[in-house]
Amino acid sequence: MARASEFETIERYFAPLSAAAPGAYGLSNDAAVWCPNDGCEAVITTDCMVAGVHFLPDDPPDLIAEKLLAVNLSDIAAMGARPTGYTLAVAWPRDIDETWIAGFSQGLERAQTKAHVSLLGGDTVGTPGPLTLSLTALGEVPTGEALSRSGANPGDSVYVTGTIGDAALGLQVLIGTLEPQSAADRDALVRRYRQPEARIGVGVGLSGIASAAIDISDGLAADLGHVAKQSIASIEVEAAAIPLSVAACACVDKEPALWGAVFGGGDDYELAFTASPAHAAEIETLARSADTPITRIGVIKNVEDDEPGVWFVNPDGSVITIEQSGFRHF
Amino acid sequence: MARASEFETIERYFAPLSAAAPGAYGLSNDAAVWCPNDGCEAVITTDCMVAGVHFLPDDPPDLIAEKLLAVNLSDIAAMGARPTGYTLAVAWPRDIDETWIAGFSQGLERAQTKAHVSLLGGDTVGTPGPLTLSLTALGEVPTGEALSRSGANPGDSVYVTGTIGDAALGLQVLIGTLEPQSAADRDALVRRYRQPEARIGVGVGLSGIASAAIDISDGLAADLGHVAKQSIASIEVEAAAIPLSVAACACVDKEPALWGAVFGGGDDYELAFTASPAHAAEIETLARSADTPITRIGVIKNVEDDEPGVWFVNPDGSVITIEQSGFRHF
Numbered sequence: 001m002a003r004a005s006e007f008e009t010i011e012r013y014f015a016p017l018s019a020a021a022p023g024a025y026g027l028s029n030d031a032a033v034w035c036p037n038d039g040c041e042a043v044i045t046t047d048c049m050v051a052g053v054h055f056l057p058d059d060p061p062d063l064i065a066e067k068l069l070a071v072n073l074s075d076i077a078a079m080g081a082r083p084t085g086y087t088l089a090v091a092w093p094r095d096i097d098e099t100w101i102a103g104f105s106q107g108l109e110r111a112q113t114k115a116h117v118s119l120l121g122g123d124t125v126g127t128p129g130p131l132t133l134s135l136t137a138l139g140e141v142p143t144g145e146a147l148s149r150s151g152a153n154p155g156d157s158v159y160v161t162g163t164i165g166d167a168a169l170g171l172q173v174l175i176g177t178l179e180p181q182s183a184a185d186r187d188a189l190v191r192r193y194r195q196p197e198a199r200i201g202v203g204v205g206l207s208g209i210a211s212a213a214i215d216i217s218d219g220l221a222a223d224l225g226h227v228a229k230q231s232i233a234s235i236e237v238e239a240a241a242i243p244l245s246v247a248a249c250a251c252v253d254k255e256p257a258l259w260g261a262v263f264g265g266g267d268d269y270e271l272a273f274t275a276s277p278a279h280a281a282e283i284e285t286l287a288r289s290a291d292t293p294i295t296r297i298g299v300i301k302n303v304e305d306d307e308p309g310v311w312f313v314n315p316d317g318s319v320i321t322i323e324q325s326g327f328r329h330f
Numbered sequence: 331m332a333r334a335s336e337f338e339t340i341e342r343y344f345a346p347l348s349a350a351a352p353g354a355y356g357l358s359n360d361a362a363v364w365c366p367n368d369g370c371e372a373v374i375t376t377d378c379m380v381a382g383v384h385f386l387p388d389d390p391p392d393l394i395a396e397k398l399l400a401v402n403l404s405d406i407a408a409m410g411a412r413p414t415g416y417t418l419a420v421a422w423p424r425d426i427d428e429t430w431i432a433g434f435s436q437g438l439e440r441a442q443t444k445a446h447v448s449l450l451g452g453d454t455v456g457t458p459g460p461l462t463l464s465l466t467a468l469g470e471v472p473t474g475e476a477l478s479r480s481g482a483n484p485g486d487s488v489y490v491t492g493t494i495g496d497a498a499l500g501l502q503v504l505i506g507t508l509e510p511q512s513a514a515d516r517d518a519l520v521r522r523y524r525q526p527e528a529r530i531g532v533g534v535g536l537s538g539i540a541s542a543a544i545d546i547s548d549g550l551a552a553d554l555g556h557v558a559k560q561s562i563a564s565i566e567v568e569a570a571a572i573p574l575s576v577a578a579c580a581c582v583d584k585e586p587a588l589w590g591a592v593f594g595g596g597d598d599y600e601l602a603f604t605a606s607p608a609h610a611a612e613i614e615t616l617a618r619s620a621d622t623p624i625t626r627i628g629v630i631k632n633v634e635d636d637e638p639g640v641w642f643v644n645p646d647g648s649v650i651t652i653e654q655s656g657f658r659h660f
Contacts, residue, residue, distance in 0.1 A: 023371075025478060028560055030405040030545060031375035031469070033476045035366065041353075042372060045361035046466060048419035048453040075360040089378035089419070089464035123378040129459015134419035136376060136466040139361070146363045148355060215360060230358055 013105035021118035032120035036140035043139040045075040051131040065107030072137035077203025078215040080147040081139035088122035089134040152212040152231035152274040158298035163245040166192035168265020185247035196269035201290035213273035228308040237298035343435035351448035362450035366470035373469040375405040381460040392437030399441040402467035407533025408545040410477040411469035418452035419464040482542040482561035482604040488628035493575040496522035498595020515577035526599035531620035543603035567628035
């Protein structure tokens with residue numbers, strides 16, 4: 001398909017994504033107008049993805065779009081906020097095919113419909129380099145109620161949503177270093193890498209309950225490490241309590257070294273959070289209402305002589321030695 | 331200088347730029363919290379720049395940073411809004427030197443101090459391609475008072491700030507297709523291309539006065555064309571009234587073909603706006619208080635049989651035929 005001009009491309013593929021937001025002026029203005037609801041303040045985050053670094057260049061364009069939106073909405077969710085809109089900057093190779101753009105905009109449409117957000121504005125430019133995408137997501141949270149990484153208190157429980165490690169294993173499948181035993185396991189892991197889901201419902205529900213929260217993008221160890229450092233706390237995680245999918249279980253049972261992907265792998269975009277034990281029942285209720293598993297995996301301890309940090313322990317309390325490196329992109 | 335890790339780079343060079351915004355959490359959180367003041371709504375815009383496309387790869391890093399911020403703040407100004415903060419996504423080549431990053435952050439600091447804005451968050455990633463920068467600027471405007479491109483009415487005067495065409499001529503100097511007669515002219519034109527200034531003071535003052543506004547990024551003809559199209563209006567510009575700098579005057583006097591750069595060249599980041607003649611005195615006062623020349627260059631006419639559009643006319647009313655192409659990047 002021949003390439004339309006920048007203006008035609010915006011009008012055809014992107015302006016429809018702004019239709020539900022009157023302040024976006026159909027993407028025809030210099031900027032968009034938007035306001036958090038009364039009693040709320042705005043939450044804003046920006047994440048960038050580069051072809052060949054954050055996704056595989058031949059990944060389907062609709063899935064790239066869905067992931068780009070999901071990783072940003074995940075940051076909004078980790079603040080306990082409700083996402084409302086986003087802007088988009090795309091630098092694409094000049095020879096990009098219009099079918100690619102069409103697929104990308106379809107992925108955005110699917111993802112934004114599900115998340116109840118609208119495109120508010122952005123910029124498209126050509127680049128001699130790889131496709132480079134930057135998305136800025138906006139959300140709103142009751143004033144003063146935003147979650148941060150710094151509020152964990154000794155005695156708080158540590159929770160995660162969903163299952164951990166699938167995305168890192170899925171990436172290993174895609175780059176050919178892991179071959180699961182069944183096609184179903186293979187598909188399940190790849191889907192988790194390519195199509196992460198922002199835990200929006202849980203995030204919104206955590207405002208007023210969680211003492212600290214983060215989304216797992218760099219890996220469980222690295223991201224809990226951020227919470228530990230900023231809360232000046234020690235986090236003890238019972239390795240056996242970490243929730244694994246059926247597919248991940250099958251992989252680590254066969255090859256225990258793959259536990260490294262569970263502790264250290266990134267890209268799951270689950271939420272990790274801390275909360276006082278007094279909130280345990282509310283958290284169970286939230287898991288049911290958001291239809292999302294929430295699992296208690298550990299506890300916040302006082303920092304004593306040590307640096308703030310994260311320890312994974314066996315059922316007998318012995319510490320598991322792992323490389324606590326964050327996710328390394330391929 | 332050796333390259334620090336991503337976390338060290340953020341802490342050393344970018345976190346200080348967020349110091350004045352408590353909601354940025356020192357860039358240590360998933361997202362930032364921010365709120366427009368009471369009675370205001372938020373304005374948001376995103377612009378992207380690629381090395382070799384929007385700036386020359388060996389341009390000084392501090393000037394690239396200043397320009398990146400300026401082009402976004404210019405969009406905020408064109409909405410009649412006051413800029414307040416921004417997020418930044420940087421995809422830089424893996425071998426980028428830390429001195430480059432230091433220079434870039436110094437440019438940001440200078441520009442944000444001048445504009446009274448703070449860095450709120452962002453993302454830095456590596457890329458195998460050219461340096462790619464995306465900035466999202468936030469501002470605030472009294473609720474319901476945001477300017478758009480669609481409000482121009484027949485009889486309104488058309489104004490521009492500053493002088494027109496300098497940046498396009500400056501780019502010609504930089505790529506070697508124009509050699510001004512004096513070194514002072516050369517420097518003045520190059521400075522306009524490399525160091526555009528967002529007309530923040532005028533923009534804020536235009537809220538409640540202008541009927542439509544836009545910043546001149548694609549070129550006077552193209553950008554007034556956007557206003558004409560969206561206001562469904564015809565715009566008549568007296569070519570002789572277009573304000574030129576001393577340096578630009580010298581160039582077009584010697585080589586009249588360079589008028590093409592005045593009509594069609596981009597990157598000036600001046601404001602063009604329309605206002606009822608009833609506001610003429612207020613606009614004079616605004617020009618003085620913002621210490622920025624504002625020049626009346628034309629008038630909005632009814633669309634009669636023609637399509638909405640822009641006509642440049644001679645003093646005798648005859649129409650000047652020009653290629654009304656927007657700015658083409660090198």
